[in-house]
Amino acid sequence: MGAVPQRNIALVGIPNSGKTTLFNALTGARKKVANYPGVTVEPTVGLLANHAEAIALVDLPGVYSLSPKSSDEEITSAALKGELRTIPPLDGIVLILDATNLEKGLFLFSQLVTLQKPMLVALTMIDEVKRRGATLDDILLESRLGVPVVPIVGTKGIGITELKAKLVDRQRWRIPPIHLPLNASVEERIAWARQIASEVLRNDRLDERTERLDRILLHPVWGMVAFVIVMALIFQSIFTWSQPLMDAIDSGFSTLRQWIVGDAVAPPLVLDFLANGVIAGVGSVLVFAPQIFVLMVLVTFLEDTGYMARAAFLVDRIFGIFGLQGRSFIPLLSSYACAIPGILSARMIPSYAERMATMLVAPLMTCSARLPVYTLLIAAFVPAGTVGGFLSLQALVLGMLYVAAAVVGLVIAWLLRKTVLADDRTAFFIEFPPYRLPQWRNLLVRATMRMQDFVQTAGTIILAISIVLWALATFPRLEPRPGMSADEYRRAQLEQSWAAHVGRTVAPIFRPMHFDWQVTLGIIGSFAAREVFVSVMGQLYAVGQDDPASASLRAALQQQLSPPVAFAVLAFYMFALQCMSTVAVLRRETGSWKWTAFAFVYMFLLAYLAAAGTYNIARALLS
Amino acid sequence: MLSLEALPLGTPARIAAVAGPSPFVERMKELGLVEGTVVTVLRRSLFGGTLQIRYGNGTLAVRLPFASAICVEPVSQALHLHEPLWQVV
Helix, strand or coil, X not given: CCCCCEXXXXXXXXXXXXXXXXXXXXXXXXXCCCCCCCCCCCCEEEEECCCCCEEEEEECCCXXXXXXXXXXXXXXXXXXXXXXXXXXXXXXXXXXXXXXXXXXXXXXXXXXXXXXXXXXXXXXXXXXXXXXXXXXCHHHHHHHHCCCEEECEHHHCECHHHHHHHHHCHHHCECCCCCCCCCCCHHHHHHHHHHHHHHHEECCCCCHHHHHHHHHHCCCCHHHHXXXXXXXXXXXXXXXXXXXXXXXXXXXXXXXXXXXXXXXCCXXXXXXXXXXXXXXXXXXXXCCHHHHHHHHHHHHHHHHHCHHHHHHHHHHHHHHHCCCCHHHHHHHHHCCCCHHHHHHHXXXXXXXXXXXXXXXXXXXXXXXXXXXXXXHHHHHHCCCCEECCCEEHHHHHHHHHHXXXXXXXXXXXXXXXXXXXXXXXXXXXXXXXXXXXXXXXXXXXXXXXXXXXXXXXXXXXXXXXXXHHHHHHHCCCCCCCCCCCHHHHHHHHHHCCHHHHHHHHHHHHHHHXXXXXXXXXXXXXXXXXXXXXXXXXXXHHCCCCCCCCCHHHHHXXXXXXXHHXXXXXXXXXXXXXXXXXXXXXXXXXXXXXXXXXXXXXXXXXXXXXXXXXXXHHHHHHHC | CEEHHHCXXXXXXXXXXXXXXXXXXXXXXXCCCCCCCEEEEEEECHXXXXXXXXXXXXXXXXXXXXXXXXXXXXXXXCXXXXXXXXXXX
């Protein structure tokens, strides 16, 4: 096929105007760059096919005006003005005008007019204003704006075909006439927007349903009760809805690996690579998919129904103290299950500095992968007694690890927002969209796309790292001696591998907390995932045991590690970013290796200091 | 004239001025909080940090240091639902 002329068209709208939903409906699966379609942070390009020419639809982050107040808005504003190198010059602009929020959208229109580009207006949420009893005259609106207006009812798919037809037909586009002086003030533009809104929207009134629901959901007592219930349900569902699938993926992949390597003491290198390098790597990517899907469906549901803004409002004050905001709550809460979906859900935070701070502290929350390490070490080194006669000492220590991680995370967020992420242009307001029923299809499409995006972008990095880790543990190859059991062989192989060599070389770094090379090797191996620490310990000390509840592993550790070292390991795992998948997702979501490296280094330093401190305090107390 | 923070809940008031650093003032105006717009404080968030205000046909939450930068004058009569939702001087 020869070169098809391409037209570049931008989708623009104020935040929450249904822009991304429309983008998905228009482009469907035809994506040139399979970027995420979540709440937009960076431009996404989708292709719209037509026999004569290709149309690239650019989904730009939502903006209120062309004078940007945040880095997200800067992207849109620069792209529209043709100043963004990654986005080719635009041939046209589609404004998504939310009928329930006409004034702000028309204000943006009045600024877009100054660009003098061919335009179309997609008028969304008209069913919502009709439900309130208002009437909206889209023909009058079209004549007042001077560009085609296409009414859309997203829930029923009405208007999409018409919009597509107009999109591909150059003849339908109009350059809007200039209705205000180019240098008109904000006040004049708002006055114009109100004028037009009052002409086209008749009998508009407050949304009764929204008013009634707000009285309950924002109530100081009932609102908080609802908040706690909703958040508990979210947290619970990440576990209960995705756990069966995760377990299935996990056991499916280990069965596959088992089947490939068979019972051989030392499987051929190719099979070993296939089973323990590639398949194990792919498995460790896919195992996150169910959690990501479930959380994304829930978060999109809350965002689309309008509840998210309310939830954010309720806790905004508390998170504001730490330089975060109400929308930081779900990412941090989810990170208690796993930092991967937590960080992915941070995309809904509208301001750059608060979004970054949330993502940079999310891995500090006690994710479930730390639990095997905690359980093993606590069971082995914390006495089983009770405090005050009823509280188990072991449970108390575990609880303290959870609470301390949250406290430290919030303090770090506060520090980041005072230093590297100080930004006074931070969002100081939350918009409250009217409550509405979500579009289930859109919900599922968005969650699926986020999942695919994770598998493709973060998955590649995870796979690469897991192959490197496999190579470190596999080379140089040891020939099995006759009569060696598979467990003995694995132990001997690991002890003379490059990984062990690296462990021995870097162990002196951990001198202050007396980590020997075996513990260091465990730390290196667990970069694949924290729980791998347990299986490395199992391979090294208690041949073959990798169950954290195993009594023989516990006994072996009690022999090999002194209690201060064990507590130092606990402290280390509390803070260290020992997870290649989180690193890969941070890279994807922050868009920079620099911030990813920053996160890794600061958490390592924190972990290092905590481990050294814990070792010394424990030694002083226990001697 | 009083700041939005000092305005009793449920009392409609007309914006007299928006003060503060320029990006903030400009954004407030872009959101429609220009002089003459009638606003009502609906509620405060937990621990009082953020105000939910109504103007036009929608609501908005504004964080406190910023909300107090909005100066208002209470209007004598409560607005009713059938009246125009916003009024410009």
